[in-house]
Amino acid sequence: MSILVNKNSRVVVQGFTGNEGTFHATQMIEYGTHVIGGVTPGKGGSVHLDRPVFNTVEEAVKQGGANVSIIFVPPAFAADAIMESADAGIGVIVAITEGIPTKDMVMVREYLQSKNSRLIGPNCPGIITPGEAKIGIMPGFIFKKGNVGVVSKSGTLTYEAVDQLTKLGLGQSTAIGIGGDPIIGTTTREAIELFMNDPETAGIVMIGEIGGGMEAEAAHWIKEFGTKPVVGFIAGQTAPPGRRMGHAGAIVGGKDDTAAAKMAIMESCGIHVVASPAEIGQRMFDVLK
Amino acid sequence: MNIHEYQAKEILKSYGVAVQNGFVAETPEEAKEAAEKVRAEYNSDWCVIKAQIHAGGRGKGKIVGSEQRGVQVAKSPEGAQDIAKNMLGGTLVTIQTGEAGKLVSKVLVAQDVFYPGASEPKEYYMSVLLDRATKRNVIIYTTEGGMDIEEVAEHSPEKIHKEWIHPTTGLQPFQARKIAFNLGLEGTAFKEMVKFVTALYRAYDETDSAMFEINPVLKTSDDKIIAVDAKVSLDENALFRHKDFLELRDLAEEDPTEVEAGKFNLNYVKLDGNVGCMVNGAGLAMATMDIIKLSGGEPANFLDVGGTANAETVEAGFRIIMSDPNVKAILINIFGGIVRCDRVANGVVEAYKKIGDIQIPIIVRLQGTNAEEAKRVIDESGLKVQSAIVLKEAAFLVEKVLKESAQA
Numbered sequence: 001m002s003i004l005v006n007k008n009s010r011v012v013v014q015g016f017t018g019n020e021g022t023f024h025a026t027q028m029i030e031y032g033t034h035v036i037g038g039v040t041p042g043k044g045g046s047v048h049l050d051r052p053v054f055n056t057v058e059e060a061v062k063q064g065g066a067n068v069s070i071i072f073v074p075p076a077f078a079a080d081a082i083m084e085s086a087d088a089g090i091g092v093i094v095a096i097t098e099g100i101p102t103k104d105m106v107m108v109r110e111y112l113q114s115k116n117s118r119l120i121g122p123n124c125p126g127i128i129t130p131g132e133a134k135i136g137i138m139p140g141f142i143f144k145k146g147n148v149g150v151v152s153k154s155g156t157l158t159y160e161a162v163d164q165l166t167k168l169g170l171g172q173s174t175a176i177g178i179g180g181d182p183i184i185g186t187t188t189r190e191a192i193e194l195f196m197n198d199p200e201t202a203g204i205v206m207i208g209e210i211g212g213g214m215e216a217e218a219a220h221w222i223k224e225f226g227t228k229p230v231v232g233f234i235a236g237q238t239a240p241p242g243r244r245m246g247h248a249g250a251i252v253g254g255k256d257d258t259a260a261a262k263m264a265i266m267e268s269c270g271i272h273v274v275a276s277p278a279e280i281g282q283r284m285f286d287v288l289k
Numbered sequence: 290m291n292i293h294e295y296q297a298k299e300i301l302k303s304y305g306v307a308v309q310n311g312f313v314a315e316t317p318e319e320a321k322e323a324a325e326k327v328r329a330e331y332n333s334d335w336c337v338i339k340a341q342i343h344a345g346g347r348g349k350g351k352i353v354g355s356e357q358r359g360v361q362v363a364k365s366p367e368g369a370q371d372i373a374k375n376m377l378g379g380t381l382v383t384i385q386t387g388e389a390g391k392l393v394s395k396v397l398v399a400q401d402v403f404y405p406g407a408s409e410p411k412e413y414y415m416s417v418l419l420d421r422a423t424k425r426n427v428i429i430y431t432t433e434g435g436m437d438i439e440e441v442a443e444h445s446p447e448k449i450h451k452e453w454i455h456p457t458t459g460l461q462p463f464q465a466r467k468i469a470f471n472l473g474l475e476g477t478a479f480k481e482m483v484k485f486v487t488a489l490y491r492a493y494d495e496t497d498s499a500m501f502e503i504n505p506v507l508k509t510s511d512d513k514i515i516a517v518d519a520k521v522s523l524d525e526n527a528l529f530r531h532k533d534f535l536e537l538r539d540l541a542e543e544d545p546t547e548v549e550a551g552k553f554n555l556n557y558v559k560l561d562g563n564v565g566c567m568v569n570g571a572g573l574a575m576a577t578m579d580i581i582k583l584s585g586g587e588p589a590n591f592l593d594v595g596g597t598a599n600a601e602t603v604e605a606g607f608r609i610i611m612s613d614p615n616v617k618a619i620l621i622n623i624f625g626g627i628v629r630c631d632r633v634a635n636g637v638v639e640a641y642k643k644i645g646d647i648q649i650p651i652i653v654r655l656q657g658t659n660a661e662e663a664k665r666v667i668d669e670s671g672l673k674v675q676s677a678i679v680l681k682e683a684a685f686l687v688e689k690v691l692k693e694s695a696q697a
Binding site: 104107152153155209212213239240245259275276278 | 419421422424425426455456457494497499524526527529530556558560562568569570571572573574575576577578579580581582583587588591593624625626627656657658679680681684
């Protein structure tokens with residue numbers, strides 16, 4: 001088993017015919033993901049990567065049976081693309097696009113309240129259930145089927161953790177990159193909850209970073225409802241206050257917002273916190289032994 | 290993107306927000322003329338000279354080498370000229386600038402708003418920003434204006450009020466009234482505050498701002514409500530909708546190395562440590578800084594090379610890191626996913642040879658697609674570059690290199 005996506009996921013790519021969309025759709029298809037086609041407004045009826053191009057997501061749902069979408073459209077049009085997917089009834093929407101205005105995301109978030117869609121991202125690497133579906137931009141070969149769930153705010157740091165796990169023989173049930181923006185669709189706590197309810201997930205790796213209260217929220221939830229071991233790491237222990245570290249959301253605010261403060265909260269909630277990112281895999285290995 | 294007070298006030302005014310008016314000056318003579326204009330247009334005999342830098346605490350900050358503050362009152366145009374002479378070209382140090390301070394190249398000559406009248410002037414605090422917990426914009430306000438808001442939050446949190454704004458309906462009249470009531474206003478001042486809040490929120494919303502901080506908001510002695518200071522931060526991701534805001538950027542306020550890095554699409558933040566690093570991805574870059582610290586060093590920078598680590602970006606990254614004389618070693622940490630490690634390795638070798646005389650030890654850790662091949666490229670290059678594949682090895686090499694340089 002896994003969470004959110006699996007071999008039954010039928011994926012539509014929004015921004016299918018652009019450079020990014022073409023490149024990553026090709027990689028996803030090579031991995032074995034069931035990509036039913038894509039959407040590029042105005043190019044409906046044509047064929048790209050041997051798959052149909054639709055004008056709207058609604059057509060992709062009705063004619064192609066899409067139930068998951070992945071978004072590669074530029075930032076100015078990304079909020080619109082997310083809402084179009086939600087309106088068409090797509091269950092899981094993965095937004096890769098980086099640089100969407102915050103105001104647009106405030107609106108998207110509100111719009112999604114009345115829809116039955118789960119948004120992952122934006123500004124994220126996507127989601128993968130190894131051996132079944134890769135819906136994102138991560139390098140597929142480092143993943144291995146198994147029973148560790150991974151949730152992370154960052155892209156390459158996720159790959160780092162997954163690589164350590166795989167090399168120790170620990171495969172992954174699902175790995176999900178939730179994104180580093182101030183407003184994202186799926187929070188750390190929500191992803192953790194899904195993993196706790198997944199019978200095939202035995203342990204969870206939770207990777208956070210400075211900025212925001214998501215890790216603390218997840219930690220408190222784990223303390224109360226958690227049933228599986230969680231290994232945690234917070235990036236940015238050496239980040240100075242007030243400076244944005246790449247991600248729009250990665251900024252140390254007040255004195256309760258530091259990596260050290262988050263790690264202390266996680267520790268007090270029973271999470272196995274590692275200080276070094278090089279220890280993530282090994283700690284999970286020891287905990288599951 | 291941060292902008293200056295005088296620019297922020299122009300934006301606020303264009304949305305009908307009442308502000309303390311003034312004119313910007315770049316020379317003492319212009320300051321004198323500005324003071325004369327303030328007299329003529331705003332009927333203000335005295336004026337306030339305000340240093341324009343991107344940092345708070347100007348009123349308490351001092352110009353280096355003098356006892357002069359960053360905000361001063363002048364009683365005449367000649368007085369304004371004298372004050373501006375000292376401020377312009379001077380370096381202002383405030384609690385927010387750090388010891389280095391900031392060069393003052395513009396002053397705002399503004400009207401005096403604390404004039405005597407029928408009632409006592411009163412200062413308030415108001416800010417508008419995104420509340421990440423509720424995913425909504427929030428107006429934060431308190432009667433404790435003109436003070437450090439963090440201190441108010443710590444000592445009397447009950448005095449801080451918050452009003453959350455619904456994303457689709459926006460600020461409603463009852464909310465604006467509630468704010469004015471909570472600030473204890475009545476009569477004309479109450480109506481003025483309702484108008485002020487309404488215009489302020491509209492300005493925040495329509496300019497795609499990331500943060501507004503008005504401290505103080507002043508009730509004048511004749512019951513007007515005006516923004517005496519204005520700190521505005523714009524959402525950089527939304528600048529494509531506001532092309533006219535691009536010219537508000539003041540590169541002189543930014544670290545020149547960070548500006549240079551930006552030209553190569555490198556995301557660089559200078560820090561105070563001794564080990565430089567170059568990484569792909571923001572999260573991994575922060576994690577690499579943490580590794581440096583755990584290995585006994587201090588990170589000299591944050592540097593995210595993004596998704597394309599090629600010879601050109603690696604070379605630019607090298608040059609930027611090495612322009613910092615404190616750097617004793619460099620750790621390159623690339624997790625090749627879509628990017629192939631052997632290409633990055635060739636980029637490193639090429640950049641290294643091109644730069645030539647590199648005296649500090651370099652550790653390259655390449656993991657992911659074609660990592661083994663990449664390690665071979667580095668090891669066979671004949672350069673003084675140490676390579677690693679596993680993150681732990683890289684940490685160990687940093688530790689070793691630091692010990693060696695301490696002994697040398």
